[in-house]
Amino acid sequence: MSQRAKSRRTSAPPQSAPRQTGTRQASTPPRLRAPRRAVSVTPRASPVSATPIWWDLADRSALAPCPPLAAPLRCRTAIVGSGIAGLSLALALARRGDDSVVVLERFHGAAGATGRNAGFLLCDSECIDLAARMHGETAAFALHDAGLATRSFVRDLERGLDDSPPRSLVTWTGSVRLAADRGESCAFAATAARGLPGIRCEPLVAAPESGSVPYLAALADDGDGLLDPLALVALILALAEARGVRRFDATPVETLRATRTGVVLSTPGGDVTADRVIVCTNPDAARLLPRVGASASRNRWVPVRPVRAQALAAWIDPMPAWRRPTYATRGGDYWRPLPDGRVLLGGMRRVARRAENTAATAASADVQRALDAHLRHLVGPEARIDVTHRWGGTMAFTPDGVPRVGPVFDAGPGAAPGGGRDASTGPGRSRIHVLAGFNGHGMGWAPGLADVLAATLQSSDPSPRAGRSGSAARQATAPGLPKVFRPGEPPSANLDPPPPRA
């Protein structure tokens, strides 16, 4: 029996996709046009699913949707969005003693990018040398620290947090990056020379993940791993609910209004009035947050834009000897083995870059064709390829590649950035926060950044219980935390100096 047939026998039976309301991250079947040129993919007997593969592998009972909000509600903390950012923040706040956290979600848990990604748990998005050149040393290390904090968060969950039984969530295989050009291979060498624990160049012959493609260099990070994003979310949900977090699915937040005493979130089921709100809605943060004030141009305060990423899942026979999450061509291509023996491959956005600047999630013919060709290139001409899933999802990109984490400042017309009055302490201003813009790296960064944000929020609680406490000043001192961009300041000015490194 081939390896593929063996793994197939042990795989979970296919299930249908969860019912999705709305259109934005919903799974509409991709209408794949016939390829212009023949792609050498073995014809399949069964139709290709447009559902992200995780939903066919998942224990759905753990992710059952909860009822929508049906009456007005008052709470201390309202979180908008039930993805990895919103849910890990809800758990982090509940663990720090916030006993009044409500999560409002327009569809259901993990309906967005969190239920559609590749499940790479990488500390860094780019290798450190490239990240430092793109964002500056301070931001690169702030984000590296967020990645390390995410690893610790997941390891704590695995050890059995809050009396939950220990379990395995991540296959800690380490990761490998493959350079496709000389500039990237030099960046690998410079990264390895920094001597960060576990990060090293390795000979290409030691990286079977490079398949038949002549990449130039390989950089390994032994601390990274592979996960099933839905299994992680299901556990976070269960732990958050056990700590009293209340969730409402099918509850879109339509507007936010800051008042002197709180923030009012309007939803079809009634208004939610909260002492503070954290917007964790991926690129939709830009749509929701301009409504904080009078001006539509306030969008610039949270400059996130939607970018589609696409992936496929396939059986390969013979099964390739891939073990690790693999990033190639500066993260433009990525692939991994799946727990049931299939492989997942994504990327190739560069073949249709303009068309991929969209919030639509359906797979497109151009990118999927390029993925097919890349997969063929990796596994060689003889292998049998049987694609079972093709899907897309929406990432939130920021102009500088740095996430937006922290209070949404509202300086009002004419206020000088960094000068004059402290804009963030105006009525209700520091009550609205954002945690978004992960630039395709939210599984690696969001839980780590959520933990820092939760710590900051708890030390600067604007609720009547905590009294008025100069929240903006304390938020500004969270070490290494990327902040909301203030127009007129260079991106690096939004970052505090990193904590001293041991």
Ligand SMILES: Cc1cc2nc3c(=O)[nH]c(=O)nc-3n(C[C@H](O)[C@H](O)[C@H](O)COP(=O)(O)OP(=O)(O)OC[C@H]3O[C@@H](n4cnc5c(N)ncnc54)[C@H](O)[C@@H]3O)c2cc1C
């Ligand atoms: C194909 C693909 C592969 C990827 N691979 C990886 C990977 O391997 N590793 C990695 O680290 N990252 C990866 N990413 C990126 C990662 O998935 C995202 O960065 C991360 O999931 C973002 O989490 P989030 O919670 O911010 O957003 P989401 O998961 O999108 O959650 C936002 C939620 O907010 C809800 N929402 C929006 N507006 C409203 C509203 N008005 N009211 C109420 N709810 C609202 C949405 O329905 C959604 O559920 C990938 C992304 C894609 C698409």
